[in-house]
Amino acid sequence: MSENIRENHRVSGFSKFDKQARRRWLLDHFLPGHDSGDFAFFDATNPDLQEVVDNFSENTLGNFPLPFGVAPNFLINGKVYAVPMVIEESSVVAAASSAAKYWLTRGGFEAEVIATEKLGQLHFRWGGHPDRRAALFPELERRLRHVTSGITARMETRGGGVRGMQWKHLPAVNEQCYQLLVRFGTGDSMGANFINTVLEAYATEIELWSSDSEQLNARERDLEVVMAILSNHTPNCTVRTWVRCPIEQMNLAGSGVDAADFVRRFCFAVDIARQDPYRAVTHNKGIMNGIDAVVLATGNDFRAVESAAHAFAAEGGTYRSLSRCRVVDGIFHFELTVPLALGTVGGLTRLHPLADIALDMLGRPSAEELMCVAAATGLAQNFAALRSLVTTGIQRGHMRMHLQNILSSLEATVTERKAATGFFDGRTVSHHGVRQYLEKLRG
Template identity: 50%
Template sequence: MPTPISGFSKLTKEEKINWLATQYSTESKSTIAILKNYWNSDTNLQQLHDEFIENTISNFYLPLGIAPNFLINNNLLAIPMAIEESSVVAAASRSAKFWLERGGFKATILGTEKVGQVHFIFKGDSKKLTTFFGKIKPVLLSSTKHLTQSMEKRGGGILDIVLRDKTDVLPDYFQLHCTFETKDAMGANFINSCLEQLAKTIKDEAKKYSSFTQIEKEIEMVMSILSNYVPNCVVRAEVSCPIDDLNVKADITPIAFANKIVRAVQIANVEPHRAVTHNKGIMNGVDAVVLATGNDFRAIEAGVHAYAAKDGYYRSLTSASIKENIFNFSIELPLALGTVGGLTSIHPLAKLSLEILQKPSAEELMQIIAVAGLAQNFAALSALVTTGIQEGHMKMHLGNILNQLEATVAEKHILTKRFSKETVSHTAVAEALKDLKNN
């Protein structure tokens, strides 16, 4: 039975590992060896990684792959993708090659506005609060000048502050709804610092406001925090081509293929169970590039899925249509990203990924990531409406199965060649490997 520990964070990395192995592992020597095996031999690089988070004991690696041949707004790019799931990079690459020969992807920024809110409780006359806010709004803005000056020089800053009365959903609940432009920074620290200053200022000003009663002067600040829901920080990506150019497989006509894609998207628009998996496939492409560039995939996931349900019903993030014999396929995504600050500036592979992408601005990175999501969805739908998703996926997954079964290099070579013409399943591969070992 493990025992609680005090002062764990003060232990050295070696001491943390030894304690963990002793308390929570039946094979302590093996546990220690595995953790140390994933340390970087470059001590300076390892120290850098150790300092990203607290209580670091080792590194957890993800493969970094490249999906080439992405033509985006007439720029040819190779997209770095950090992901562990088989077939994602291959699918993206396949889509990129397909659309490269049909004019490539077009992407447009629809907005870059980010959001933060000051949540507070006001027990009093809401009309008096509205009047008070109107008088002190210039004071609120001026109180943040020491925080916004640098951002304003880059063309960013606080765009607006709006008082919102939310008492219809929660008694005495109000908020300052603030919008920001943060240019190439994701801007979380900037936004949160501004919000905390705004909260302090409104609280201080309320105490001096003569029209408030004593109770009204005591505004209760609940929290000040950015929102990861950014419905006005949106990018659109799209592809289109004549129907006759959709010659994906010999056994299906281009018009039949186009109609199947349109119908698949329609289903994802009316059936939430399908929509969730449909959008998860999109996020395979999105998250892989978000991770590779040192951005926050949890924030992106939360914001994107909220956007998919913005009208109160969870729907597809992509759209497909046929008009005048032209097939159109598009996506709109809310993406709050950064190309400066945070891990983008200090993680060596994140910096390299941005360099491979030709050092994009935040807006350009929004376009690239939206395209990756659209490409992923096109590949998934193309497989689903023709051969099915498993044929290609399981062939890519074959290597993982062989590793699980501890096949040798020679055995992997033989079985990879064999299953290039056979259906891949865990059972079939296990039986084939058993027969190979017995002969």
């Protein structure tokens, strides 16, 4: 019986099915009790738009909607932004908006791009001696740059291109393991396709070099390319953002919390995240709530951004908070340094209609300006979360925002939603409490 089930659930040529056939196959074999309308309900009404979305990925069945929101009142480097955010987690947009409004009257956020270099790697096995690299590298580099001159010319006109390369030996992997580490500038594009195209051209040329260079002896002609691809570790593509304010102005309206006591507790909390990895992971997740939401809204790669940020947080061997806090001469300083490899041209930034709208909302920023906006949003999110943690606690605001999700899960009507929202205003929200309230209301 189990063999028949396994056989019946196998499929060949699935990627060649059209979307309707894919839906039918899934419904027949894996989704009893569902129908095609469960997928079609989320299809775009505009068929041209749906075709664009379908082509973003493979084997598509339907769309997976996420909320596209906005956090207004962000003052960044003297300019006010309405920041687009795509995220499903309750309270994130509200928290970012609250922090933006708080800092709007206290000088806003400042930000600066520290560097914009991205990295690519070509790994290969080579039979030569490591000490020969210095003598051989000039010819190899000249050949590599020459063979890709047609690829890099257009990027160079935009201030990018290949900025340097290094031939490294990696004996910890294998005595014959080597790496070509290449530094790139990619202008306003994220640059992944450009970097990978250049590196693959390098791979072809380095194999030709090993076979025809007159500088090489027989042993040195033993070369095998293993892989060529960009690195998402971008420690040289970083942005710093910060806020600062006299302690006496750090009041929390209506909270009854003393400004100096709030600052003391806030800095204490950040110091904990600088030293305790368990706290640091949650702390940085809050930062990434803000950054990822902007990255998604603008059609950038949030997985690459996440990977780079967490690698950066672990530099030095201990995972730490990405943000820092200090008080100097009565002035509160709160800052964040984070790697952000973003683009404002190419990829989904051009293809996704909402990403295009998001970039319009931001005034068609350069990649560097977008880095500043995303980083400031991450710092705002971090500030809002810590402000709640050291005062009222995180659950009060979070569960208030989560109330609507709980009501949806309990299939509350419009009338019930209105009544529940009023009832839980100022009260602690929990799934159990909301269910009990609805049962009483209905009974």
